[in-house]
Amino acid sequence: MKQQLKYYPNNKTNTFHFDHVHITWDQQVPLHQQQTWELSYIITGSGVRTMGNTVENFSKGEIILIPPNIPHCWAFDESVSDDDGKIENVTIVIENDFLIQCSSLFPELSSAISKLQSNENAVSFEGELLDKLQLLMHSMICQNPVERLSSFIHLLELISYCKEMHIVGRPVFDNKEERTLQAIHLFILGNFQRNITLQEISKSVGMQKSSFCVFFKRMTAQSFFTYVTEFRIESSCQMLLKTKLSVAEICIASGFNDIPYYNRVFKRIKKVTPTQYRKQFEE
Template sequence: MKKPKYYPSKSSETFSFDHVHTEFDKQVPLHQQETWELAYIITGSGIRTIGDVVENFSEGEIILIPPDIPHCWSFDKNIHDKEGKIENICIFFKSKFLNDLKNFYPEFGNSLLKIEENTNALSFYGKAQKKLQELLKSMSSQNAIERLSSLLLILNQISSSESANIVGYIKERKNEDKLHEVYMFVLNQSHRAITLDEVAQIAGMPKSTFCLFFKKMTGKSFVTYLIEFRIESSCQMLIKTKLSVSEICVETGFNDIPYFNRIFKKIKKITPTEYRKTHTTRLEYLS
């Protein structure tokens, strides 16, 4: 499948800032661009695709994506703010911008070289994540010159941080598009019963072939993946909605409350009610 390209900035700009507050399904689909991208998910969760890596994501994450890596965020319709919307901030900058900084300001030389040499998408955590969140949020109320100053601080933070995990890369793998289609199907249909037969049909394979394919590609069975995905979705809903445990059970496709409670405790080591109480208290403390 040919990946569409996406160009977020005008040719005369060295960087651009984009603050999006919109419905969950209004995001740009799978795309790639010739610029670097730094993305901050403020509100929302779901599944993200970056190159050959497809993973769950939640609010707060900050991802740096090198040029020409296909990527997209597919948001869960149940996780949103009080207006029913998701929110994110993205900065796009050109490799030429990094190169010009090195040429005009030698002090940036070694730092920017670390960024330029990176070919993988990175997710930041710990103090680096918190500092980047603060800098990116502050840019929403800044003018162009102030944003440039903040971007320089952001680049310095990225280059000096050791707190980052690889979350995306490009490595040619057979049937990657089929795996992505399966993930998107689960994201959109996990609220109802899903059979192996229909998922195998989505992948265009016999059921037995699909089971082997999925296990080889992900390291786990499809049934295990589906259960884990539903549990993670229920965790987000326990924290961010006022739905009852029984309502969340149905919304996430379990439909059997005793089974849901049993599986939840097996995976999370506590009950759904205890999970909601613990994490809600923690969020109130942090806010």
């Protein structure tokens, strides 16, 4: 039976929502934002994620903390999955009211919670802390609700005082230009594997081609086609590292129709050929 995905409702029987999914690559929730905090761990899978104003590649193992009201989604690569052909992730969703109540009821947690709530950006974790978080979140899959609550308090302490992290997305402020740029990013995300014309991308955001080009260059300091080309190269890098597809197959899957051209562009951007790039990470 196909597992249905949905947004997380208020669950009065639990203090936080714990969600473990093992699903096909195309069953993820589309771009959305919530009033809650979200801690997401990618166990299996890779692809491209949107976090607020940022679109980047992601791979398995990452854990991201997302504050309220930051639009986000993950677009998984169809070719990267486990032996069952599925991706797997764990998500913990936390109501802000619960954090406030915790701070009031448990003075020992008030400092940690205050530190957590001061963060406005989506962040990913690194180093030794990431290893600890991965083990803790994975162990929660088999725990009962009381055990998960204990693990959750430990998680809260770890992420609140973390210094091993970096920003992966900032809030999208409610202005027309930011919304337009995000719509462009989402269009690229959904269509980079095929040819994209200036006419269709500009039409998708209600602009003339000339106005679109000026707008995109001003907002990103790049031309549209330079941005798309670099996006395709970064996506192909993920496939080189995470799949066993041939260079020719990756060339087509990442939106290039000509293998020699793909090789030239890849070497210009990455300073090595696709084959060399794959080999240097295998060693």
